[in-house]
Amino acid sequence: MRVVPLSLALAFAAVGPATVRAQTAAECAAYAGAAGRVCTAAVDATRAIHPFLGILISGGNPLLGSGSALGGLGRFSVTARVNAVEVTLPRLSYDGSSPTVPRGQKVFAPAPVVEAAVGLYGGLPSGALAVDALASASLLPTGEFDDFRVDPQARRLGQVALGLGFGARVGILREAGPLPGISASIMRRDVPTITYGDLAGGDEFQYSVDLRALNLRLVASKRLAFLDAAAGLGWDRYTGDALIRVRQGTVSAAAAPDVPIELRNSRVLAFLNAGVELALLKLVAEVGYQGGRDQSLTTSFQDFDPAKGKLFAGLGLRLGL
Numbered sequence: 001m002r003v004v005p006l007s008l009a010l011a012f013a014a015v016g017p018a019t020v021r022a023q024t025a026a027e028c029a030a031y032a033g034a035a036g037r038v039c040t041a042a043v044d045a046t047r048a049i050h051p052f053l054g055i056l057i058s059g060g061n062p063l064l065g066s067g068s069a070l071g072g073l074g075r076f077s078v079t080a081r082v083n084a085v086e087v088t089l090p091r092l093s094y095d096g097s098s099p100t101v102p103r104g105q106k107v108f109a110p111a112p113v114v115e116a117a118v119g120l121y122g123g124l125p126s127g128a129l130a131v132d133a134l135a136s137a138s139l140l141p142t143g144e145f146d147d148f149r150v151d152p153q154a155r156r157l158g159q160v161a162l163g164l165g166f167g168a169r170v171g172i173l174r175e176a177g178p179l180p181g182i183s184a185s186i187m188r189r190d191v192p193t194i195t196y197g198d199l200a201g202g203d204e205f206q207y208s209v210d211l212r213a214l215n216l217r218l219v220a221s222k223r224l225a226f227l228d229a230a231a232g233l234g235w236d237r238y239t240g241d242a243l244i245r246v247r248q249g250t251v252s253a254a255a256a257p258d259v260p261i262e263l264r265n266s267r268v269l270a271f272l273n274a275g276v277e278l279a280l281l282k283l284v285a286e287v288g289y290q291g292g293r294d295q296s297l298t299t300s301f302q303d304f305d306p307a308k309g310k311l312f313a314g315l316g317l318r319l320g321l
Contacts, residue, residue, distance in 0.1 A: 025298055027244075030257045034096030035246050041094070041101055042205050042244045043261055044299035048306035050263045052085050054213045054238040055290045055312050056111045057138045057163060059083040059190055060271030063117050064316045065228040065284035068181025069130035069171030074321070079284075081316025084110040085160030088304050092197065095204045103302050112291040113138050117169065117320075125216055126182065127174025135167035140194065152209065154192030158218025165189030167215070180222040187215040191240075199247050209263075221273070228282065232272035236290075237266045267291055275318070286314035 024031070029041035037275040049231030061067075064079055086111050091102040115136045123130030139148075140161035153161040175181035190212045197206030219232035244259040271288030 016219030027259050027261050027294070030259075031246060035256075037096035037099070037202055038094065039244065039246050039259055040208060041096075041299050043259065044263065044297040044306075045090070045301070046053065046207065046209060046242045046244070047263060047265070047295055048297060048301065048304070049087065050209075050240060051212065051238050051265050051267050051290065051293075052087060053191065053211050054236055054265075055267070055269065055288075055310065056083050056085050056109065057113065057165075057191055057211070057316045058135055058187070058213050058215045058236060059113070059230055059312070060217070060234060060288040061230055061273050062115065062134055062136075062169065062185050062187055062215070062217055062267065062288050063132075063217055064115075064286060064314070064318055065221065065230055065273045065275035065282055066181070066231070066318075067183055067219040067230050068173075068175050069123065069127060069169060069183050070117060070132050070320070071130060071174075072119045075119035077117045078081070078131075079115045079316045079318040080313050081113050081115065081284075082110045083113060083312065084108055085310060085312045085313045088301075092203055092205075100302070100304060106303075110136055111140075112257070115165075115316075123171050123174075125174075127171045127176075127259035130171030130174070130183075132169040132171075134165075134167040134169055134185060136187070136189060138163035138165070138189070138191065149195050151193035151195065154194075156192075161192050161194060163189060163191045165213075175222060177195065180220040182218075184219045185215075185217045187213075187217075189215065197245075199245060204247045205245060207242055207244040209240060211240040211263075213238050226248055226276060227279075228273070228275040232271055232273075234269045234271070235266065236269065237264075239264050265293070265295070267293060271312075276287045278317075280319060282318045282320075284316050284318055286316075288312050288314075 025040040025043040053186040099133040121131040150161040169185035172182040195211040196206040197203040221230035242265040269290045275284030294307040
């Protein structure tokens with residue numbers, strides 16, 4: 001299976017492999033015929049993939065392998081992790097001349113993320129009310145791949161787009177004896193605006209999209225011999241804006257209008273962590289499931305049902321004191 005970066009996974013949002021019904025999305029009212037089919041598929045696929053992009057940058061546990069708060073001032077943790085989700089990419093040559101959008105590749109798309117936590121308050125002896133500050137940085141090397149570019153005003157490190165996150169974790173119970181460590185957290189993350197496609201280069205459409213994610217997590221963890229184990233539940237809200245453009249040649253003699261859409265969705269999820277110590281580091285793996293939700297889309301996707309949930313995974317190295 002081919003592995004591609006987060007930015008390439010955005011291709012799926014443009015127009016997924018689909019069997020397109022006769023209806024045209026309300027946002028595409030200015031288009032008819034083949035152009036309407038291209039526009040509708042683009043709108044629906046953007047909405048379908050947006051929650052998957054959200055879980056790709058957010059993952060499950062905000063501090064891999066841990067459910068207890070750090071324990072106050074002087075305690076910290078830094079994690080380098082990679083989140084991954086399998087997505088299906090379309091053939092971007094789809095021009096709306098047939099009701100079926102050919103399926104492209106299936107790829108396992110990873111997103112590198114650096115996360116940090118700093119203890120602020122140790123809380124009560126039970127661990128309740130302990131507070132940690134959380135931060136994250138997601139790196140999107142879009143410049144290394146064809147047909148992607150970062151918005152000129154977006155945060156970046158050189159040619160790498162930079163998504164940021166921040167939040168807090170509050171302890172509920174400190175691990176002791178048979179009792180697990182338990183905490184709740186909230187984080188806000190984003191992905192800067194990225195444009196996929198090139199109308200001038202012959203693509204049938206192009207679009208720009210961003211993402212903002214609000215992550216709520218409840219996590220419990222327990223050390224079992226040499227193994228650190230954690231499990232949690234979460235709720236995510238994903239919002240953003242997209243701007244879709246259809247190639248003017250598909251619209252007879254008329255200027256092709258831009259199609260702005262507002263993206264708004266939410267998902268529940270569950271995840272498991274398992275980690276082992278490697279000297280000063282901990283190697284932690286994560287597997288999780290993001291629940292599905294019916295968005296009443298007008299496009300039927302081949303090999304992809306937007307109403308179904310999605311498995312996700314992660315792997316990271318954590319350093320902490």
